[in-house]
Amino acid sequence: MTHWWKALRALFWQQKARMDGVVVPDNSRCVQCGICSYNCPIGIDVRRYAWEGRPIRDDHCVTCGQCVARCPRGVLRFEALARTLQPTP
Amino acid sequence: MRRYVIVGTGVAAVAAAEAIRQRDPSGTIVLVGMEAEGYYSRPGLAYYLTGEIPEAMLFPFRDADFRRLQVQVVHDRVEGLDPAGQRVRLARRGWLAYDRLLLATGARAARPSWPGVDLEGVVYLDNLAHTRHVIRLARKAKEAVVVGGGITALELAEGLQARRVRVHYLLRGDRYWRRVLDPVESRLVEQRLAQMGIRLHHHTQVAEILGHKGRVTGVRTQDGRVLRCQLVGIAVGIRPRIELAREAGIATDRGILVNPYLETNLPHVYAAGDVAQVFDPRLGQHVLDSLWPLARQQGMAAGANMAGHRVPYRRSTPLNVTRLAHITTAIMGQVGQRDADPDAGLVRGDSEVWRALPDAILAQKSDEVNLIRLMVGRRTLLGAVVMGDQSLVRGLYTLIDRQVDITPIRERLLAPDAPLGDLLAAFWSEVQAHLRTAAAEDGSPPPREASG
Ligand SMILES: Cc1cc2nc3c(=O)[nH]c(=O)nc-3n(C[C@H](O)[C@H](O)[C@H](O)COP(=O)(O)OP(=O)(O)OC[C@H]3O[C@@H](n4cnc5c(N)ncnc54)[C@H](O)[C@@H]3O)c2cc1C
Numbered sequence A: 001m002t003h004w005w006k007a008l009r010a011l012f013w014q015q016k017a018r019m020d021g022v023v024v025p026d027n028s029r030c031v032q033c034g035i036c037s038y039n040c041p042i043g044i045d046v047r048r049y050a051w052e053g054r055p056i057r058d059d060h061c062v063t064c065g066q067c068v069a070r071c072p073r074g075v076l077r078f079e080a081l082a083r084t085l086q087p088t089p
Numbered sequence B: 001m002r003r004y005v006i007v008g009t010g011v012a013a014v015a016a017a018e019a020i021r022q023r024d025p026s027g028t029i030v031l032v033g034m035e036a037e038g039y040y041s042r043p044g045l046a047y048y049l050t051g052e053i054p055e056a057m058l059f060p061f062r063d064a065d066f067r068r069l070q071v072q073v074v075h076d077r078v079e080g081l082d083p084a085g086q087r088v089r090l091a092r093r094g095w096l097a098y099d100r101l102l103l104a105t106g107a108r109a110a111r112p113s114w115p116g117v118d119l120e121g122v123v124y125l126d127n128l129a130h131t132r133h134v135i136r137l138a139r140k141a142k143e144a145v146v147v148g149g150g151i152t153a154l155e156l157a158e159g160l161q162a163r164r165v166r167v168h169y170l171l172r173g174d175r176y177w178r179r180v181l182d183p184v185e186s187r188l189v190e191q192r193l194a195q196m197g198i199r200l201h202h203h204t205q206v207a208e209i210l211g212h213k214g215r216v217t218g219v220r221t222q223d224g225r226v227l228r229c230q231l232v233g234i235a236v237g238i239r240p241r242i243e244l245a246r247e248a249g250i251a252t253d254r255g256i257l258v259n260p261y262l263e264t265n266l267p268h269v270y271a272a273g274d275v276a277q278v279f280d281p282r283l284g285q286h287v288l289d290s291l292w293p294l295a296r297q298q299g300m301a302a303g304a305n306m307a308g309h310r311v312p313y314r315r316s317t318p319l320n321v322t323r324l325a326h327i328t329t330a331i332m333g334q335v336g337q338r339d340a341d342p343d344a345g346l347v348r349g350d351s352e353v354w355r356a357l358p359d360a361i362l363a364q365k366s367d368e369v370n371l372i373r374l375m376v377g378r379r380t381l382l383g384a385v386v387m388g389d390q391s392l393v394r395g396l397y398t399l400i401d402r403q404v405d406i407t408p409i410r411e412r413l414l415a416p417d418a419p420l421g422d423l424l425a426a427f428w429s430e431v432q433a434h435l436r437t438a439a440a441e442d443g444s445p446p447p448r449e450a451s452g
């Protein structure tokens, strides 16, 4: 893939994620079962984000919602980007 | 250079190792565990059994993660502890010296004393080796009997059913998990189980497991019935692994007793996770839990203290969100049942706090698929069960965990037919706004709910 195409693609998904929000974990109930990572079509290790309690700020996330829908413990949710950009303690 | 030794490779052990490494870049950290597979998601075993994930997905850490943390993981069994010499004895490798020791030995499934319990085909869902064994046997089995209350018994029943084994589920009393759920909630779960094809047998206890040539062929119940089966799944409770500690003279009760710094009564020896019995300030007593997030929190606190940072462990309200017969269910705080069986022990994914009988009035709202039960105290919410729609859980958990004064909505919550969901959602938005302004005025970042 050429460089400009990669850059353009990243920009596209960034914009899209900005419109849709980002996936945010609540790690107080995550049990690291891996169902989220297993079902992510892009192969993002969602579980690791949940362990670290960080929003999934991966340019490749297509915000398809698979991880959110499949997590058996309601750990993941979409949040508008504006809020998640606030500093997290 | 400080030498840290951690017994166990579960989540409490791994969380402790991370916390130590954050504060001590040079000390040596050794994790000793007797399971060949090392660290994996124990609650994930239920989803491996249903077939939702392959075995490889159970491992949250790769070798590279342990290398990055400079943690050595050793597969061995710790057989003895010599506190005076500050060393532990490994079955194969001999003595290993420590400056700080963490006991994160977890709990094991309780084994009943029924005749026939050693037959091939009697299974538990306790570790990865067990789960592989269940999956192997389920390929040939046509029928199974599952015994026990709580989450793991149900996970066994659902997992076997998903593998096309016909399941008989035996319940000692008149309904499912009566220590924690109320009658409406139990019925909802039981209805779903029946729809899934699982056969429930109330007031039924095992007298004997029947076998032929060393293998299970059935179960004889105390009322004299015989249920034919090739598998018997047992999840009747757990026992914290306290033997190592007890033999070394560490103070134990049902678990290893620790203070708010996760220290045992012996110097430089700590305990965390399912094995630790931790003081709960609200109940005023030491309690056991079998909850992954709490085991992690305790591991983190123990690790920090082992590395020399004196930080007390703040016990958060026990919360579990899980699926019961496909219904997502959150249980938090004190939700105990007055008619509960007082002798019933702890099971996996459970907390002794949930048993506590709150001094509370009940508010309940249910429709066919969604259900909320609130334990309303004098000024705060003490506990809740939410089945189905989980959108309220984060807010509810914060209200309970932070003991937010609910006086503004208390009367309305307790009114007959109160719209609990709407009242809570509106109140939660107000509280959130309030928390944010308070934080902004402090100059500190806004509080993050539930997770910390
Ligand atoms: C089927 C199932 C479902 C569950 N569901 C939930 C749930 O819904 N929600 C939830 O929050 N929690 C759930 N849990 C509970 C959760 O898994 C535990 O709370 C958590 O794993 C405890 O972590 P731990 O590190 O304290 O102990 P463990 O994970 O038990 O790890 C302890 C380790 O120490 C090792 N060990 C013990 N003694 C020695 C020794 N002498 N030498 C060497 N090694 C030793 C053991 O082999 C084990 O590997 C579930 C558990 C199971 C099995």
Ligand code: SF4
Pocket (backbone or CB within 6 Å): A025, A029, A030, A031, A032, A033, A034, A035, A036, A037, A046, A047, A050, A070, A071, A072, A073, A074, A075, A076
């Ligand atoms: S599916 Fe949910 S519980 Fe499982 S690892 Fe992912 S976020 Fe955690």
Ligand code: SF4
Pocket (backbone or CB within 6 Å): A023, A039, A040, A041, A042, A043, A044, A046, A056, A060, A061, A062, A063, A064, A065, A066, A067, A068
């Ligand atoms: S939203 Fe979709 S692409 Fe993004 S992390 Fe979740 S599963 Fe992966």
